[in-house]
Amino acid sequence: MRWVGARVDRKEDYKLLTGAGRFVADIDLPDMLHCAILRSSEPHATIKAIDATKARELPGVHAVLTVEDLVDRFDPIPVIWREDQQKNMANPVVPADGRVRFVGEPIGIVAADRRNIAEDALDLIEVEYEPLPAIAGVEAALGDDAALLHPDWGDNVACESASDTSTGNDEQGDGVTELHESPDVDKVFAEADRVYERRFKIGRHTAFPLETRGCVAHIDPMISGQLALWTSTQTPHFVRTILARVLGHPENDIRVIAPDVGGGFGQKEHLYPEEVLAVALTLDLKRPVKWIEDRRENFLAGSHARQQLVDVSMAVSADGKILGTKLRIFADVGGYMSNVGIGPALSTNSMFPQAYNYKAHRGNVYAVVTNKTPAGAYRGFGMNKSVLLMERMIDIVANDLDIDPAEMRMRNFPQPSEMPFTSPTMHTFDAGDYPESLQRVLDMVDYERLRAEQKQLRSKGRYLGIGVSHYVEMNGLGPSKVMHMSGFDVGGYESGVVEVQPDGTVVLATGVASHGQSHQTTLAQVVADQVGVHPDKVTVVQGDTALTPYSPSGTIASRSAPNAGGAAMLAAKKVREKMLRVASYLLEVGVDDLTVEDERIFARGAPSVGMSVADVAAHMWGGRDLGDDSMEFGTQERVVYDPPGTSYTFGSQVCVIELDPDTATFEWRRYVVNHDCGTMINPTVVAGQLQGGIAQGIAGITLEDLVYDESGQPLTTTFMDYLLPTAADMPSMELTHSETPSPYNPLGIKGMGEGGTMSGMPVVANALADALRQFNVEVTEFPVTPNRIFAAIHKGGWNRTHEKG
Amino acid sequence: MSNEGSLSTVTLTVNGHRYASEVEPRTLLSDFLRDDLRLTGTHLGCEHGVCGACTIIWNGAAARSCVALAVQADGAEIRTVEGMAEDGQLHPIQQAFHEAHGLQCGFCTPGFLMTVSDLLERYPDPTEDEIRAEISSNICRCTGYQTIVEAVRLAAAKLKEEV
Numbered sequence: 001m002r003w004v005g006a007r008v009d010r011k012e013d014y015k016l017l018t019g020a021g022r023f024v025a026d027i028d029l030p031d032m033l034h035c036a037i038l039r040s041s042e043p044h045a046t047i048k049a050i051d052a053t054k055a056r057e058l059p060g061v062h063a064v065l066t067v068e069d070l071v072d073r074f075d076p077i078p079v080i081w082r083e084d085q086q087k088n089m090a091n092p093v094v095p096a097d098g099r100v101r102f103v104g105e106p107i108g109i110v111a112a113d114r115r116n117i118a119e120d121a122l123d124l125i126e127v128e129y130e131p132l133p134a135i136a137g138v139e140a141a142l143g144d145d146a147a148l149l150h151p152d153w154g155d156n157v158a159c160e161s162a163s164d165t166s167t168g169n170d171e172q173g174d175g176v177t178e179l180h181e182s183p184d185v186d187k188v189f190a191e192a193d194r195v196y197e198r199r200f201k202i203g204r205h206t207a208f209p210l211e212t213r214g215c216v217a218h219i220d221p222m223i224s225g226q227l228a229l230w231t232s233t234q235t236p237h238f239v240r241t242i243l244a245r246v247l248g249h250p251e252n253d254i255r256v257i258a259p260d261v262g263g264g265f266g267q268k269e270h271l272y273p274e275e276v277l278a279v280a281l282t283l284d285l286k287r288p289v290k291w292i293e294d295r296r297e298n299f300l301a302g303s304h305a306r307q308q309l310v311d312v313s314m315a316v317s318a319d320g321k322i323l324g325t326k327l328r329i330f331a332d333v334g335g336y337m338s339n340v341g342i343g344p345a346l347s348t349n350s351m352f353p354q355a356y357n358y359k360a361h362r363g364n365v366y367a368v369v370t371n372k373t374p375a376g377a378y379r380g381f382g383m384n385k386s387v388l389l390m391e392r393m394i395d396i397v398a399n400d401l402d403i404d405p406a407e408m409r410m411r412n413f414p415q416p417s418e419m420p421f422t423s424p425t426m427h428t429f430d431a432g433d434y435p436e437s438l439q440r441v442l443d444m445v446d447y448e449r450l451r452a453e454q455k456q457l458r459s460k461g462r463y464l465g466i467g468v469s470h471y472v473e474m475n476g477l478g479p480s481k482v483m484h485m486s487g488f489d490v491g492g493y494e495s496g497v498v499e500v501q502p503d504g505t506v507v508l509a510t511g512v513a514s515h516g517q518s519h520q521t522t523l524a525q526v527v528a529d530q531v532g533v534h535p536d537k538v539t540v541v542q543g544d545t546a547l548t549p550y551s552p553s554g555t556i557a558s559r560s561a562p563n564a565g566g567a568a569m570l571a572a573k574k575v576r577e578k579m580l581r582v583a584s585y586l587l588e589v590g591v592d593d594l595t596v597e598d599e600r601i602f603a604r605g606a607p608s609v610g611m612s613v614a615d616v617a618a619h620m621w622g623g624r625d626l627g628d629d630s631m632e633f634g635t636q637e638r639v640v641y642d643p644p645g646t647s648y649t650f651g652s653q654v655c656v657i658e659l660d661p662d663t664a665t666f667e668w669r670r671y672v673v674n675h676d677c678g679t680m681i682n683p684t685v686v687a688g689q690l691q692g693g694i695a696q697g698i699a700g701i702t703l704e705d706l707v708y709d710e711s712g713q714p715l716t717t718t719f720m721d722y723l724l725p726t727a728a729d730m731p732s733m734e735l736t737h738s739e740t741p742s743p744y745n746p747l748g749i750k751g752m753g754e755g756g757t758m759s760g761m762p763v764v765a766n767a768l769a770d771a772l773r774q775f776n777v778e779v780t781e782f783p784v785t786p787n788r789i790f791a792a793i794h795k796g797g798w799n800r801t802h803e804k805g
Numbered sequence: 806m807s808n809e810g811s812l813s814t815v816t817l818t819v820n821g822h823r824y825a826s827e828v829e830p831r832t833l834l835s836d837f838l839r840d841d842l843r844l845t846g847t848h849l850g851c852e853h854g855v856c857g858a859c860t861i862i863w864n865g866a867a868a869r870s871c872v873a874l875a876v877q878a879d880g881a882e883i884r885t886v887e888g889m890a891e892d893g894q895l896h897p898i899q900q901a902f903h904e905a906h907g908l909q910c911g912f913c914t915p916g917f918l919m920t921v922s923d924l925l926e927r928y929p930d931p932t933e934d935e936i937r938a939e940i941s942s943n944i945c946r947c948t949g950y951q952t953i954v955e956a957v958r959l960a961a962a963k964l965k966e967e968v
Contacts, residue, residue, distance in 0.1 A: 009903060016911030017899040019846015019886035023912065026845035116831065210850045210858055210912040210946050262848070262912025263946050295851040516910030516947045684906045691949035692909065719855035719944075726941035727950040732933070756949070 003525040004747060007684045008535055010521045012514075021260040024214045024232045029288040032216070033062055035281065036118035037274055037291065038108030038125055039300065040100035043371035043712025044149065044335075045129035047098050047107065054124040055110060060117040063281055064125070066108035067094045073280065074246050077271055080489050081341035086159040087150070088337040088369075093246065093273045100129070101149055101335030102373050103714055104300025109277040111289055134371045134712030138309045138330040141368045149335060149369045156369045158333060159342040163349060164362040165424045183360040188324035192315035196397050201781040202385055204307035204332065204706040207378045207696075208724060209515075211262025212298040213272065217279045218288035220255065227283070228255045231275055234264040235554025236513055238490065240545050242271045247279065258543035261515035265696070266377035267302050268515070269556050270339035274301070299717045304706060305378030307332040308345065308385060314393045315360075320401050320408045324360030325424075327352055327389070331375070333367045338376030342367040343488065347382035347474075353423045354390050355434060355472045355650070356412040361424035371712035377556065379696055380757040387471040388701075388782075391762035395468075395769060396778065404451070405766070406442055406468045410435055413470075429472055429648045432676060432740050438470050438652040440674045440736060445654045458774060464669070465771025467655040469762040475558035475751030476647035476742070483553075492559070493642035495549035496567035498527055498575045500635040502621045504599055504614025506531055506538040508572070511551025512564040513543040517689065517753060519560060522681040523568050526747070530572035531579075532596030532613060549638065558649075558751025561681055566745050567641035574637035579616050585627025586619065587611065647742045647750035651675040655731070655763040659771035664790035666771065668731035673759050676738040677752035678745070686752055687735055693756015694733060699725040700757070701764045705783050815879045819844065820888030828875045835859045837875035838885060846886040846915045850944065857943030860916035861885050867923035867942075886915035889922075897963035898922060898956075907956030909947035917943050921957055925964055931957065 015021050052064040076090035094107055108125065112118035133147035140146060141156035149156055166184045189195055215231035227249060233239050236256040244251035261268065278291040293302070313326040331345035342365060349363035398408040413434040414421040422428045447466075454464040477483060480491040497509040508527050512519060524538035531538075541547050553559070576596060583601040584591040587609055595604050602610025617635050620626065626633070656669035673690065680686045703723040707715045716722040741748025768789075769779035777792040812827040819842060826841055833852070838844045838861070847870060850858035854872040861870045862884035889896040895903065898921055908914045917940065924931065924939045931939065936957045937950070945953060 010906065012911065013903045013908065014895070016908055016914055017886075017895060017902060017918070018890050019844070019915045021846075021911050023845075023848070025849065026839075028840075028843070116829075208946060210856065210910070210944065211848070212850075261910065263910045265946070294849075295853065295856075518909065688906050688909055688948055688952055691951045692947045693949075695949035696946070718853050719851050720853070724856075724944050724946070726944060727937040727954065728941035730937075730950050732954075733949070733951055 001529050003528045003535055004679065004681050006525065006682065008521055008525055008682055010518055011524060011536070012518060012520050023211055023260045023262055024216060024230050025292045027216045027230055027259065027290070029216065029218055032288040032290055033111040033113065033285065034115040034118050035278055035289055035291040036110050036115065036122050037106050037277070037297065038066060038110065038122055039297070040103060040105040040107055042100055042129045042131055043103050043134040044132040045100050046132065047095070047100060048128040048130050050108070051126040055121040058117065058121050058124060060113040061110060061121045063111045063285055064108065064121065065277065065280065066125070067098070070094045071096055074276060075248060077242060077246055077273070079337050079341045080270070080339050081343040081487050082489050083159050083161055083342060083487050086341065087153045088158040091336045093276045102371055103712065104297065104373055105335065106273045106277065106301065109281060111281050111285060136708055136710045136712055137370055138332050138368045141370050149371065158337050158367045158369050160364070160366045161342060161346055162364045163425055165360050166362065183324070185324055185326060185360045185362040188360040189313070189315045192323050193318040195313060195315050196393065196400070197311070197313045198393065198396060198780050200310045200312060200389055200392070202306060202308045202388070203700065203704065203783050204304055205378065205700050205704045206302060206304045206706060207265035207267035208298070209263025209265055209267060212293040212295060213268060213274070213302055214292035215275050215278050216288060216290045217282040219282060219286060226253055226255055227279065228257065229275065229279060230257045230259055232261050232268055233258050234261070234269045234513060234515055234556060235551070236543055236545050237511060237551045238554050239271045243276065243279065246271070246276055255546045258513045261513070264515045265379045266305070266381070266556065269377055269554060296717055300373060300714060303338050303376030304334060304373045305344065305375050306385070306700065307375065308348065310389055312389055312393055314397060316397055320398060320403045320411055322356050322358045322412050324358060325353060327363040329363065329365045331365070331367050332370050332372065334370060334372040334374035336369070336374045337367060338374040340377045344377065344382030346487070348385045350425045350427070351383045351386035351474060352390055353425055354387065355414060355421060355423065355429045357414045359424050372708055379693060379754045381557065381754065383473055383754070384697060384757040384761045387469065387758045388761045388765055391469040391766055392769065392780070395766050399773060406438065406447060409438060409468065409470055427474060427648070430743050432650050434470060434650065437650065437674045437676065437738060441652045441654045441672045444672045444734065445656065445670055447654065450656065463659045463661065463771050463774050465657045465659055465767040467763040467765065467767030467770055469766055470652045471758040471762065472648050472650045473755050473758050474646050474648055475754060476562035476643060477553060477557035477559045478646040479644060480642050482646065491552035492563070493640055494551060494563040494567040495638060495640045496564065496571035497549055497636065497638045498568065498571040500531060500575060500579065500613060500617040502614065502618040504533065504537065504612060504617055506533055507541060508538060508568050509541045509548045510564045510568060511549050512555045512560040515555065517555070517560060518682065518685045519564070522561065522685055523564060525681055526565050526568045527572040530569060530576045532576070532601070533599050558753040562647055562742065562745045562749045562751050563641060563643055565681060565747060565749050566643060567639050569746050570641055571637045571639040574639065575635050578631070578637065579613065579620070579635060581628065581631070582620055582626050583611060583616050643744055645744035647678065647744065649677040649750045649752050649755050651755055651759055653759050653763040655767040657767045657771060661775065661793050664786040664793065666768070670734070671731040672734045674736045674738060675755060676740050677755065678739060678742040678750035679748035680737065680739065681749065683737070689753050690735060690756045691733055693754060694760040695725050695730055697757035697760025698730065698764050701761055701768070701782050701784060703729065703783055703785070813876050815875050817878050817881050817883055819883045820885060830874065830876050832875045833871055834873040834875045834878050835870040838870060844885050844887050848912055848915060850913065857920060858913050858916040860919040860943065862919055862922060867920050886918050889918060897967060898925070898960040901960035901963055902956040905952050905956035905959050907948065907953045913943060913945045917945070917953060921960060924957070925961055929965065930961060
């Protein structure tokens with residue numbers, strides 16, 4: 001392989017560096033109108049009346065639609081992750097029952113000549129609310145006399161699910177026949193030497209891509225009648241399918257185009273009500289309509305993520321072997337379930353046992369509704385919490401049993417000879433030398449010397465915190481059968497269409513849509529290897545449903561490299577084979593004696609006997625004699641690739657900080673990661689994805705927190721309140737890689753886009769906890785901000801600064 | 806509220822070109838550049854002066870265009886990302902970002918390029934700590950900043966070679 005594995009410079013860069021990118025806000029069409037969304041200012045209320053008269057009369061306003069105008073117009077937007085007893089299977093585009101359930105919920109739209117006029121019009125719309133008691137969090141939602149967000153549910157639990165090895169029944173339903181032992185969890189706990197129980201609180205975060213959401217809808221004049229939607233999305237085909245359903249508009253008349261997209265991280269993986277409203281206006285007004293979200297709206301209505309209250313129990317032997325675990329997860333999903341429903345919380349449970357060598361686990365998972373913005377997918381999809389919770393518990397147990405935390409992990413890893421290894425939640429980890437991975441990072445920091453240094457510094461009144469963690473991550477979603485069985489109601493296949501054009505340049509059409517992942521480069525590398533051209537000669541077409549094969553799940557779940565990469569490789573390979581057969585005929589050389597290199601097909605033993613890839617392609621497109629009447633003209637091949645298995649990436653990390661108890665801040669000393677995602681297409685791209693993910697993980701532990709007050713009002717609505725990490729907040733990261741190829745993927749590729757969050761969260765949490773342990777503070781709540789650190793050290797407790805009294 | 810009647814004239818130079826335009830006083834400089842002048846390389850990430858995506862060079866210094874009004878820029882010399890490359894050739898700072906993989910989705914990139922232009926004029930030979938402190942004015946959600954720091958170091962080296 002010449003190109004897979006190479007650090008090829010990105011093909012995306014020139015236009016992005018010169019400001020010539022085309023993001024959705026950059027699109028300007030003739031006669032275009034600008035929208036603003038009317039949003040609820042109440043966390044929980046019934047709408048008594050909306051008077052838009054003055055707004056409609058404002059010069060420059062072309063249309064105002066509110067709940068009354070819209071309530072019967074659309075079918076609801078489905079929740080695509082579906083469980084058996086789920087109460088929330090779909091959500092109306094605007095409240096169908098006249099009730100708003102979070103501040104920021106869309107309840108109307110204005111179209112005007114300019115955005116500022118549209119916003120002026122919003123101010124003129126009078127909404128009369130009758131407030132209802134607001135549910136500010138999971139504990140309030142589950143209280144005895146809690147107000148119900150959805151009265152017909154009978155409670156505030158949208159969905160619950162469980163997995164339990166005791167019942168010998170995999171309720172996660174991943175389709176794997178259970179052939180291994182199913183220990184009784186209660187028995188294991190009763191017989192264990194020690195049992196540890198802790199309650200963890202994880203803050204509410206959100207993806208905050210630098211580009212907010214937005215779309216331009218129009219009737220495409222080039223293709224009569226076609227409804228076109230340019231939107232900042234990760235999943236154009238999925239958006240098209242759901243939009244057709246919601247609008248009742250024929251899907252073959254809808255074109256969805258993701259232009260340049262400024263980040264997504266899961267927030268942009270589904271159709272939003274605002275997009276539907278913009279499309280409705282374009283259908284009504286027969287003019288292009290543009291909606292660009294501002295950051296305040298993104299705070300209120302872009303999907304949130306991560307917040308959970310979790311009770312963890314761990315049963316261990318006296319020498320620190322994990323025997324069994326129990327989890328009760330209460331996920332704060334906001335006013336409605338988002339597209340991915342209880343999925344992230346189920347993933348937290350499902351991946352919690354990680355790859356540690358034990359067999360007994362029970363998980364009870366509850367998706368609880370509260371009066372907050374709905375929570376959806378965000379890089380990691382609940383798995384970063386699996387790792388955070390497990391790795392914190394291991395440290396807590398290790399500290400109590402006086403076992404070194406790294407040593408405790410070593411004692412609990414399955415050995416390479418014990419792989420493949422199946423977890424209590426039915427994940428089978430294919431291969432991987434976990435002890436070697438962890439030892440590698442321990443050696444890089446000279447761990448034993450570091451612990452000695454920590455002791456020494458402590459005697460001088462200085463406090464190092466050393467965090468160790470290891471993770472396994474499920475990605476490369478996934479075999480379609482498995483996805484459907486686990487509740488995700490979409491397929492997991494990807495398709496690649498490869499074509500060598502008559503001049504020898506190559507086109508790959510793929511269903512995934514890059515928003516930072518460098519597909520134009522990495523997928524070009526994959527195709528280039530097969531077809532024998534330079535990656536510069538391969539154009540990757542993505543993002544436009546009119547030009548690309550259908551992708552059921554889109555660019556999520558760290559699946560593009562393995563699945564789109566696999567499809568591209570297999571399609572390109574078919575093209576190569578077909579071209580070789582034709583070249584064999586034309587050159588009169590046996591197919592097996594031919595090779596393709598540097599844009600030429602030639603005989604291995606006699607390189608002058610050959611022809612250019614371009615000439616072969618031109619011949620094949622030219623309708624000339626191919627030497628085989630059964631062969632079709634042209635060089636295009638299409639492969640639909642359903643991966644035979646999910647992939648399991650893993651990594652180990654050590655993080656060292658120094659805590660200053662007087663200022664309650666810390667400095668980074670080291671951050672070391674070993675990462676294994678199988679075959680890497682482009683190591684530079686992999687490193688960049690890892691580093692970005694680590695930042696989003698670290699910040700979830702140290703900085704980020706979306707806070708609501710007791711009345712359901714959001715208190716963090718600007719970047720002054722919600723702190724995104726800057727360069728000054730981030731460590732310098734030392735990365736090493738091992739490559740354990742995936743047994744399922746034709747190139748051995750595993751997914752890796754989310755792994756950084758699974759690295760950053762637990763290791764930094766453990767480093768801070770290790771530092772604070774020296775003050776008899778145990779860390780179980782996040783984020784660990786300076787004011788909380790200060791309160792813990794000096795006042796003997798966390799300071800929940802946003803709570804009153 | 807809307808004050809359609811009272812437009813102001815703004816005359817300014819952007820990337821060496823002179824523009825004269827009538828704007829509502831409440832128009833942000835960022836919106837003026839993007840919507841009126843169609844220079845869409847300057848992006849909007851927060852519109853409250855924190856993320857730095859809207860950073861431009863204003864009379865020689867980096868400035869956030871989202872918290873300035875177009876009328877404030879009357880008579881000013883503005884440079885945006887569109888003015889960096891010359892005759893299709895990337896500026897050394899742009900080239901450094903490319904070589905160091907200092908961008909992924911590219912949305913924050915124009916703002917960073919402007920900030921870094923300003924930074925390297927004041928600190929031609931910055932240390933890593935100085936770089937991190939100086940670029941903390943700009944948010945990137947994709948890279949974790951490590952490759953951006955590398956890009957700045959590389960850019961500094963390239964600019965020194967030019968001199």
